Amino acid sequence: TVLGAAGVLAGFREETPPDSGRKEISLIFDKDTFVERKAMVPVHNGVRNVTYRFYKAVPYVGRPVDLRHQSLNISVPVRIDGRPVDASEAPILFHTAVGGFNPASVVDRNGAGENINVLLALGAGHVVVEPGARGRTLVSADGVHYGVAPAAIVDLKAAVRYLRFNKGRVPGNTDRIVTSGTSAGGAMSSLLGATGDSPLYEPHLKTLEAAEASDAVFASGVWCPIIDLEHADMAYEWNWGDNPLQGGGRINRAVSDELRAAFAGYQASLGLRGLGGFGPLTAETMGDYLTRTYLQPAAGRFLKWLPEKDRAAYLGRNRFMSLSGDDVSFDWNGFLAHVGPRMKAAPAFDAFDLSSPENNLFGLGRTPARHFTLYGLRHGTGNPAAELDADLAETVRMMNPMPFLKEASGSHAKHWWIRVGTMDTDTSLSVSGNLAAAAENLGYDVNAAMYWDGGHAVNYDPGAFVKWIGDIAG
Numbered sequence: 001t002v003l004g005a006a007g008v009l010a011g012f013r014e015e016t017p018p019d020s021g022r023k024e025i026s027l028i029f030d031k032d033t034f035v036e037r038k039a040m041v042p043v044h045n046g047v048r049n050v051t052y053r054f055y056k057a058v059p060y061v062g063r064p065v066d067l068r069h070q071s072l073n074i075s076v077p078v079r080i081d082g083r084p085v086d087a088s089e090a091p092i093l094f095h096t097a098v099g100g101f102n103p104a105s106v107v108d109r110n111g112a113g114e115n116i117n118v119l120l121a122l123g124a125g126h127v128v129v130e131p132g133a134r135g136r137t138l139v140s141a142d143g144v145h146y147g148v149a150p151a152a153i154v155d156l157k158a159a160v161r162y163l164r165f166n167k168g169r170v171p172g173n174t175d176r177i178v179t180s181g182t183s184a185g186g187a188m189s190s191l192l193g194a195t196g197d198s199p200l201y202e203p204h205l206k207t208l209e210a211a212e213a214s215d216a217v218f219a220s221g222v223w224c225p226i227i228d229l230e231h232a233d234m235a236y237e238w239n240w241g242d243n244p245l246q247g248g249g250r251i252n253r254a255v256s257d258e259l260r261a262a263f264a265g266y267q268a269s270l271g272l273r274g275l276g277g278f279g280p281l282t283a284e285t286m287g288d289y290l291t292r293t294y295l296q297p298a299a300g301r302f303l304k305w306l307p308e309k310d311r312a313a314y315l316g317r318n319r320f321m322s323l324s325g326d327d328v329s330f331d332w333n334g335f336l337a338h339v340g341p342r343m344k345a346a347p348a349f350d351a352f353d354l355s356s357p358e359n360n361l362f363g364l365g366r367t368p369a370r371h372f373t374l375y376g377l378r379h380g381t382g383n384p385a386a387e388l389d390a391d392l393a394e395t396v397r398m399m400n401p402m403p404f405l406k407e408a409s410g411s412h413a414k415h416w417w418i419r420v421g422t423m424d425t426d427t428s429l430s431v432s433g434n435l436a437a438a439a440e441n442l443g444y445d446v447n448a449a450m451y452w453d454g455g456h457a458v459n460y461d462p463g464a465f466v467k468w469i470g471d472i473a474g
């Protein structure tokens with residue numbers, strides 16, 4: 001399909017976007033073009049009936065390369081249980097559906113998404129913005145991988161700029177944008193919180209003719225973020241190195257041990273202190289830190305929530321833990337054995353055979369997948385002197401919030417909600433732990449917790465998250 005309207009689309013193997021006949025893309029939000037929709041939102045004692053205005057498939061850049069992905073939907077509550085609500089100054093939940101670093105599109109939807117954060121936010125009277133974004137699997141007809149890094153985060157920043165540029169036209173308070181996302185979407189949400197107004201992304205935003213406005217956000221809600229990719233192989237072996245592989249495959253012991261050993265230097269280089277007055281976070285202290293700060297409290301909440309007889313049965317099956325009053329105790333090694341099989345082989349992210357989603361994420365041009373760590377590159381190619389492609393240092397950096405959280409910045413999100421399940425072996429638990437510590441060490445408001453026995457991408461307390469939005473947006 002040739003999308004002459006947008007000027008730069010010739011040849012892309014994309015379906016015709018909904019507004020491909022348009023002459024030029026206006027960045028002025030048209031507040032009068034919406035349809036009315038209804039949603040039933042679960043609340044503790046029943047349902048809330050929400051009537052909302054639905055703005056569909058709004059292009060958010062002036063010079064899109066792919067309107068199917070570079071468009072957003074906005075949902076604005078106008079009545080809740082029959083009573084009028086005024087959301088013109090409400091906080092804005094900016095929820096990305098990115099998963100797996102794949103493309104996300106919202107243009108075919110006929111209402112707000114079914115994500116629980118989205119529904120509960122509408123029920124609370126907040127505005128909800130759901131942006132699409134390019135992702136790693138997109139390929140043009142002439143073989144160019146146009147959704148690889150940093151496309152998705154560039155698109156999402158452009159979407160934030162669009163909202164802030166339209167302050168006063170877009171319903172809601174554009175100074176109270178709260179991002180949310182899970183896994184690769186958690187990576188996006190944390191990047192939005194950490195990289196506000198960074199000049200690094202500027203050339204990419206210019207190319208898209210993104211609106212001229214700040215892309216800083218107020219707060220970020222982050223579930224099981226797949227971040228710190230260039231250090232995630234080390235962190236993974238530090239965390240899950242002794243756990244067997246799901247499905248019974250073999251772990252390369254030498255590789256696992258080397259990566260684990262390399263984690264210590266990286267973790268020390270972060271110079272982080274733990275939450276709650278815990279001292280330095282090192283490879284040595286991390287297991288005990290995660291156990292005390294996250295795992296035991298998570299287990300405690302879980303046991304408290306279980307009915308009495310189920311609690312006794314659970315404790316009977318899990319002799320590594322003991323309960324005294326409300327306090328649960330166990331050690332890191334007991335926890336690791338409890339989790340059991342790990343999801344990924346070694347290395348978990350920069351696969352020697354270039355087969356991981358992250359190898360594809362760091363593709364470039366007509367190259368579908370690349371190594372993005374020296375370790376992966378040198379072992380994968382068998383060339384101990386191989387060097388990473390020159391562009392990668394910057395591209396990899398644009399995908400990692402951690403370096404951006406080394407120094408205070410007026411443009412960081414000042415409020416962070418961070419969650420991960422304790423059974424989630426998609427990445428190391430130290431990844432979320434470090435993100436929370438980095439934000440807290442800068443003095444930001446951090447609400448971080450783990451979900452006991454929760455697997456990948458679970459969200460067990462969306463009501464608390466949405467209440468938190470109301471509290472911080474005040």
Ligand code: DHB
Nearest residue numbers: 099100101183184226426
């Ligand atoms: C996601 C999960 C992964 O294990 C990964 O490596 C990248 C992304 C996800 O669920 O988004």
